[in-house]
Amino acid sequence: MRDFHLPGRSAVFAQNGLCATSHPLATSVAVDILKRGGNAMDAALAGAVLLGICEPQMTGIGGDCFVLYSRPGHGIQALNGSGRAPAGASAAALRAQGLETVPLDSPDAVTIPCAIDAFCRLAESEGRLGLDALLQPAIHYAEAGVPVAPRTAFDWQNSKKALQGAARRHYLRDGQPLRTGDVFRAPGQAEVLRRIAKNGRDAFYCGEVAEDMAAALTELGGVHTLEDFAAAGSFATQPVDGRYKGLGLTEHPPNGQGATAILLLNILKHFDIAGMDPFGADRAHIEAEAAKLAYDARNRFLADPGHTTRLAHMLAPETAAGLAALIDPKHALPAAQPLTEAVHRDTVYITVVDKDRMAVSLIYSIFHGFGSGIASEKFGILLQNRGAGFTLEAGHPNEFGPGKQPMHTIIPAMLQQDGEVVMPFGVMGGGYQPTGHARLVSNLADFGMDLQSAVDAPRCFADGGVLKLERGYAAEVRRKLADAGHRVVVPDTPLGGAQAIRMHASGVLEGASDPRKDGCALGY
Structure with missing residues (x-):
């Protein structure tokens, strides 16, 4: 239970339905959909699409889910719901240019956006109200405008340099980023959403809208064709599962990085985490060392589903045991290999549970802040730079190539207990997400924290040769970690942003929303 003398927020409790997102308007719309008779999928889809208007630096219809x-x-x-590289993609061509990575701001980094196909599919197969009803809130706010929230304004300022060409006209005002309280409008996206509401996914992947996106890319030298857009398609797949102290953790399979969270927890099982200070140096050290090893495995093995061949090895108990044996409880390992993907933090997450206890865990992103920075001329659709998640290493499973899906950082999750879903959750934050999942699960299982406290608690992340510690850690903890050999830094931007809903046996729902973002949990 939190100390009510100190700043903080309470969890939200409800019985009929509950939603948690990173923006209040999206949360409110999702709850309204539930009250109108929609189910959790209806609410999640309506809220997710609106998040692309509320937080355009994070996500949008030019992204994946x-x-x-x-x-x-x-x-x-x-x-x-993740897209593929165009049929003309060639790692050899990029290597011939002397490149070692896929440039973040180039058309080569743009994979075909697939979220819209997924949303249309799920509205038809799982929803109740129909696509037209679900898109109306986003259409309204895209036209009427959304006041820019504080965290969104912070990110807008930090990511403004990514915007190029037509994107500067659509996402800057007089050449400057929007500030807190400024009203952002996206009339071009409103028109696209109207067409999708009327004619479904083909309104996006064929005809004028697809032509607008393809033209923005080919003008910059991209090899994307209208056939690439028409071929985009989401598909059902089989989740991957792990266990930690009586809880089952279900993650999305490759090309997502969810298996990394399971491996990380499998390594942590070999240490007495519960016996450590939850905000002390020992726990931060062990978690950092385990993350280095788990992420190194991720970078070696995870890729397009058709090219991931060692997933079973990655999740095997003996693999975790062998990696745990490499950890010195007192001294830091040298940094693992540099990440094979360009890690960043820009994603939105939404979770909804309805009165029938349907649960949805949905994550939706354009990758870096404002994605590739490339937007279509007429409609202002920002295009993701997920292709930066590929490697240019010849023969690697995650090598950039035609029709391939890159290794993705975005991962939705669910916790189970005794075979029943008890908590859909997600922790936004690019490469941080597996560490964020493991830490949230450990906060609950090892330290018995209530859900909002588990979300609020300070975070750390071994990333790119440094150990990032949020300002919630004491100076003495930073000193001890530095003495153990870590390069400790305090990042300007907080680590991740979690949303979660706990489904209690009593029938009560408990929602938590991360104060690191602008959002909230609401129920009825």
């Missing part, structure tokens, strides 16, 4: 969802007694299902 992954979704986990469940109904009581039907298990957890997964949908992969």
Whole structure:
């Protein structure tokens, strides 16, 4: 229970339905959809699309999504809504230019956006109200405008340099980023959403809208064709599962990085985490060392589903045991290999549970702040730079190539207990996400924290040769970690942003929303 003398927020409790997102308007719209008779999928889709208007630096219809969802007694299902490199993609061509990575701001980094295909598919197969009803809130706010929230303004300022060409006209005002309280409008996206509401996914992937996106890319030297857009398609897949102290953790499979969170927790099982100070140096050290090893495995093994061949090895108990044996409880390992993907933090996450206890865990992103920085001329659709998640290493499973899906950082998750879903959750934050999942699960299982406290608690992340510690850690902890050999830094931007809903046996729902973002949990 939190100390009510100190700043903080309470969890939200409700019985009929609950939603948690990183923006209050999206949360409110999702709850309204539930009150109108929509189910959790309807609410999640309506809220997710609106988040692209509320937080355009984070996500939008030019991005990708992954979704986990469940109904009581039907298990957890997964949908992969991530796009592919165009048919003309060539790692050899980029290597011939002397490149070692896929440039973040180039058309080569743009994979075909697949979230819209996934949303259309899920509205038809799992929703109740129909696509037209679900898109109306986003259409309204895209036209009427959304006041820019404080964290969104912070990110807008930090990511403004990514915007190029037509994107500067659509996402800057007089050449400057929007500030807190400024009203952002996206009339071009409103028109696109109207067309999708009327004619479905083909309104996005064929005809004028697809032509607008393809033209923005080919003008910069991209090899994307209208056939690439027409071929985009989401697909059902099989989740991956792990266990930690009586809890089952379900993650989205590759090309998502969810298996990394399971491996990280499997390594942590070999240490007495519960016996450590939850905000002390020992726990931060062990978690950092385990993350270095888990992420190194991720970078070696995870890729397009058709090219990931060693997932079973990655998740095997003996693999975790061998990695745990490499950890010195007192001294830091040298940094693992540099990440094979360009890690960043820009993603939105939404979770909804309805009165029938359908649960949805949905994550939706354009990758870096404002994605590639490339937007279509007429409609202002920002295009993701997920292709930066590929490697240019010849023969690597995650090598950039035609029609391939890159290794993705975005991962929705669900916790189970005794075979039943008890908590859909996600922790936004690019490469941080597996560490964020493991830490949230450990906060609950090892330290018995209540859900909001588990979300609020300070975070750390071994990333790119440094150990990032949020300002919530004491100076003495930073000193001890430095003495152990870590290069400690305090980042300007906080680590991640979590949203979660706990489904209690009493029938009560408990929602938590991260204060590191602008959002909230609401129920009824």
